Amino acid sequence: MQATHLLSLLIVLGSFSFYVSRGRSLALANPLGGIRNLHSLPSYYGLHAALWCTLPATFLLAIWLIFDEIVINAMVMTDLSPELIPSGNASYNLILNKVANIANGILPRESQPSGLLDAADNMLSLNVVSQWSITLLIITLAMFGLAWSSHKLKPDFRARPAVERVMQNLLLACACVAIFTTLGIVFSVLFESIQFFRSVPIYDFVFGLEWSPQTAIREDQVGSSGSFGAIPLFVGTLLVSAVAMFIAVPIGLMSAIYLAEYADSKVRTYAKPALEVLAGIPTVVYGFFAALTVAPFLRDLGASVGLTISSESALAAGGVMGIMIIPFISSLADDVITAVPQSMRDGSLAMGATQSETIRKVVIPAALPGIVGGIMLAISRAIGETMIVVMAAGMAAKLTANPLESVTTVTVQIVTLLTGDQEFDSPKTLAAFALGLMLFTVTLLLNIFALHIVKKYREQYE
Amino acid sequence: MKLKSEQALELDESHVTVGQSFCDDPKMTMRNVDVFYSDKQAIYDVNIDIAKNEVIAMIGPSGCGKSTFLRTLNRMNDTVEGCRVDGQICMDGQDLYSPKLDVVELRARVGMVFQKPNPFPKSIRDNVTYGPKIHGLADTRVDLDEILEKSLRKAGLWEEVKDRLDQPGTGLSGGQQQRLCIARAIAVSPEVILMDEPCSALDPIATAKIEELIKELSQNFTIAIVTHSMQQAARVSHRTAYFHLGKLIEVNPTEQVFTMPKHQLTEAYITGRFG
Numbered sequence: 001m002q003a004t005h006l007l008s009l010l011i012v013l014g015s016f017s018f019y020v021s022r023g024r025s026l027a028l029a030n031p032l033g034g035i036r037n038l039h040s041l042p043s044y045y046g047l048h049a050a051l052w053c054t055l056p057a058t059f060l061l062a063i064w065l066i067f068d069e070i071v072i073n074a075m076v077m078t079d080l081s082p083e084l085i086p087s088g089n090a091s092y093n094l095i096l097n098k099v100a101n102i103a104n105g106i107l108p109r110e111s112q113p114s115g116l117l118d119a120a121d122n123m124l125s126l127n128v129v130s131q132w133s134i135t136l137l138i139i140t141l142a143m144f145g146l147a148w149s150s151h152k153l154k155p156d157f158r159a160r161p162a163v164e165r166v167m168q169n170l171l172l173a174c175a176c177v178a179i180f181t182t183l184g185i186v187f188s189v190l191f192e193s194i195q196f197f198r199s200v201p202i203y204d205f206v207f208g209l210e211w212s213p214q215t216a217i218r219e220d221q222v223g224s225s226g227s228f229g230a231i232p233l234f235v236g237t238l239l240v241s242a243v244a245m246f247i248a249v250p251i252g253l254m255s256a257i258y259l260a261e262y263a264d265s266k267v268r269t270y271a272k273p274a275l276e277v278l279a280g281i282p283t284v285v286y287g288f289f290a291a292l293t294v295a296p297f298l299r300d301l302g303a304s305v306g307l308t309i310s311s312e313s314a315l316a317a318g319g320v321m322g323i324m325i326i327p328f329i330s331s332l333a334d335d336v337i338t339a340v341p342q343s344m345r346d347g348s349l350a351m352g353a354t355q356s357e358t359i360r361k362v363v364i365p366a367a368l369p370g371i372v373g374g375i376m377l378a379i380s381r382a383i384g385e386t387m388i389v390v391m392a393a394g395m396a397a398k399l400t401a402n403p404l405e406s407v408t409t410v411t412v413q414i415v416t417l418l419t420g421d422q423e424f425d426s427p428k429t430l431a432a433f434a435l436g437l438m439l440f441t442v443t444l445l446l447n448i449f450a451l452h453i454v455k456k457y458r459e460q461y462e
Numbered sequence: 463m464k465l466k467s468e469q470a471l472e473l474d475e476s477h478v479t480v481g482q483s484f485c486d487d488p489k490m491t492m493r494n495v496d497v498f499y500s501d502k503q504a505i506y507d508v509n510i511d512i513a514k515n516e517v518i519a520m521i522g523p524s525g526c527g528k529s530t531f532l533r534t535l536n537r538m539n540d541t542v543e544g545c546r547v548d549g550q551i552c553m554d555g556q557d558l559y560s561p562k563l564d565v566v567e568l569r570a571r572v573g574m575v576f577q578k579p580n581p582f583p584k585s586i587r588d589n590v591t592y593g594p595k596i597h598g599l600a601d602t603r604v605d606l607d608e609i610l611e612k613s614l615r616k617a618g619l620w621e622e623v624k625d626r627l628d629q630p631g632t633g634l635s636g637g638q639q640q641r642l643c644i645a646r647a648i649a650v651s652p653e654v655i656l657m658d659e660p661c662s663a664l665d666p667i668a669t670a671k672i673e674e675l676i677k678e679l680s681q682n683f684t685i686a687i688v689t690h691s692m693q694q695a696a697r698v699s700h701r702t703a704y705f706h707l708g709k710l711i712e713v714n715p716t717e718q719v720f721t722m723p724k725h726q727l728t729e730a731y732i733t734g735r736f737g
Contacts, residue, residue, distance in 0.1 A: 029681075264543070265543075341580070343576060343578055343580035344580060344582060345541070346538065346541070346576060346580065346582075347576065347580040347581075347582065347643070347646075348582070348592070349538065349541060349569065350536060350538060350569055350573065350574035350576075350595060350647075351569065351570070351573070351592060351593040351596070351646065351647070351650065352565075352566045352567065352568075352569035352570035352593065352596070353566070353592075353596050353651065354566055357596055359593070361582075362582050362598075363582060365582075365584065366582070366583045374558075
């Protein structure tokens with residue numbers, strides 16, 4: 001049976017156990033004079049049985065699914081006839097693929113060496129054995145679980161805490177999924193990066209001033225040795241992010257102050273969602289807005305006042321990114337400003353301060369940790385933003401601090417390095433992972449820094 | 463008894479405040495004051511004078527309008543959406559609700575201390591000098607330091623905090639925080655200080671200190687205090703006003719209110735039959 005069938009079977013078995021155990025506990029309760037004489041409600045006994053019936057079996061199924069292909073492959077390859085023994089890692093995978101394709105009927109059986117055909121038959125039979133044994137195992141385990149639960153079912157059995165414990169662990173497992181996924185991402189990026197740093201020294205990468213990732217594909221190719229200095233990319237990223245923050249922080253903060261302190265409730269109910277619509281626009285739409293509307297407009301504007309603004313500029317990309325980030329900052333700042341207790345405002349107003357004095361001298365300082373935290377989160381978003389800069393900032397890795405020129409960012413380079421046909425062992429491709437790792441580290445540090453600031457000042461003021 | 467007294471009030475449609483509501487040389491006067499929150503009326507036709515340098519206590523059951531009454535005196539009700547004040551409230555003969563009046567100046571003259579200590583999340587120094595700075599009361603740092611010390615001394619806090627003026631005011635104990643708020647209020651040399659249940663969040667020792675302070679302050683300031691504690695009203699005030707369901711029932715010298723109340727509602731309240 002296939003995994004999906006097995007899962008459906010487990011669901012059916014689980015429901016069956018639930019009803020049986022619930023019925024049994026009711027039957028136990030009746031002669032005692034009602035369910036108040038049971039330790040737990042009947043549904044808990046049912047749940048206990050259902051969990052014991054399904055959970056261990058599901059767990060076993062998951063482990064089996066992860067390992068059965070690996071084990072079968074290893075067995076097939078060790079049984080391979082001697083003349084086909086692979087010489088290296090690459091040919092091992094090649095042969096294994098061939099065997100699997102023959103077994104699945106993708107490659108025709110005619111004109112294949114008999115050794116491969118034997119291996120394919122071997123694989124097919126092993127697969128059948130594997131499926132039947134897992135089916136049997138699962139059913140046995142489910143039945144065993146049900147039997148165990150029935151064995152424990154007595155009026156004084158504490159089913160409720162037992163079920164609660166399982167529930168708690170299930171929740172924990174769900175939380176772990178997110179954590180382990182993050183770890184998985186980090187490690188996959190890390191290993192590829194280590195491979196990259198074997199061909200390019202880490203010092204040249206982190207401190208190099210030139211970025212041109214074209215490497216020679218053939219030995220005899222001329223002039224493309226490739227240089228992987230990440231500094232121009234990070235400077236470009238910082239430049240675009242700085243432009244974005246320069247726009248987003250004042251506008252976002254001031255609109256938040258207006259919404260939180262001045263706007264009456266009617267304006268607020270309409271203005272706040274309207275502002276948050278900005279956050280709902282896909283970044284790719286911002287991207288072509290930046291590339292097709294803002295960038296040419298800025299170029300023409302620059303030309304009319306005698307400035308040379310290239311048609312793909314950090315200014316255009318950063319500006320549009322800033323617009324995109326406004327709701328992010330305004331929404332966070334609005335929350336923290338609203339959270340400043342009214343008694344602070346009353347205290348200041350009662351001293352004879354005007355409303356704007358109260359906001360500048362009492363409300364904003366009190367809300368500052370939250371506001372700074374919001375800005376930090378916005379910065380890490382700006383650094384990681386990709387679509388707008390791909391479309392509007394350009395591709396040329398220039399080391400410049402002039403926002404009127406075209407720059408490129410880390411994210412843009414990752415995209416260009418990994419799109420299209422690439423060989424996976426050249427430094428050019430692997431550089432993308434190193435960039436990703438560095439970007440991840442930078443945003444991680446920023447986030448930690450932001451959280452630290454928020455925490456520190458919060459403790460001081462409350 | 464409770465039923466009977468409330469019937470008495472309802473029958474008395476044209477109720478008149480009993481006792482000595484008025485005085486010869488008033489600091490503040492209120493005539494026919496009604497306060498509404500949107501459609502709900504919170505205060506009905508209050509007439510009262512507050513004399514110079516007196517301590518007047520407002521007592522009454524919860525929701526009787528005594529805090530609302532207090533907040534009309536420095537127009538803090540302006541910050542409440544939908545609040546409307548009718549009638550006339552004057553200080554030194556000047557109408558507080560006239561459009562010509564500058565609220566900022568009024569609030570500098572009528573300080574306020576709140577129920578819960580609300581020091582700003584700043585240093586002790588910045589808390590006290592906040593008012594003097596925004597009103598430009600000091601030209602030099604020396605002047606400012608002088609105001610700082612004088613206010614903290616008057617609030618009885620100087621000795622406790624003089625070595626840590628630059629630490630956050632929020633790090634003080636509850637009673638110290640409340641005295642800091644009083645110091646903050648008197649730093650701008652107001653003429654009237656309004657106190658809205660200033661001791662309700664404090665322990666008995668801190669309360670005793672604040673009460674002591676109120677007595678001292680009454681030499682220089684006019685003080686209007688709202689309190690839930692009748693003992694406190696008896697200890698600190700010269701006159702006591704009793705509010706009931708938004709109406710001012712009785713105003714009399716404190717001693718008389720607590721020994722020989724004129725109105726049966728006042729009597730019912732101070733003998734603990736309701737409230």
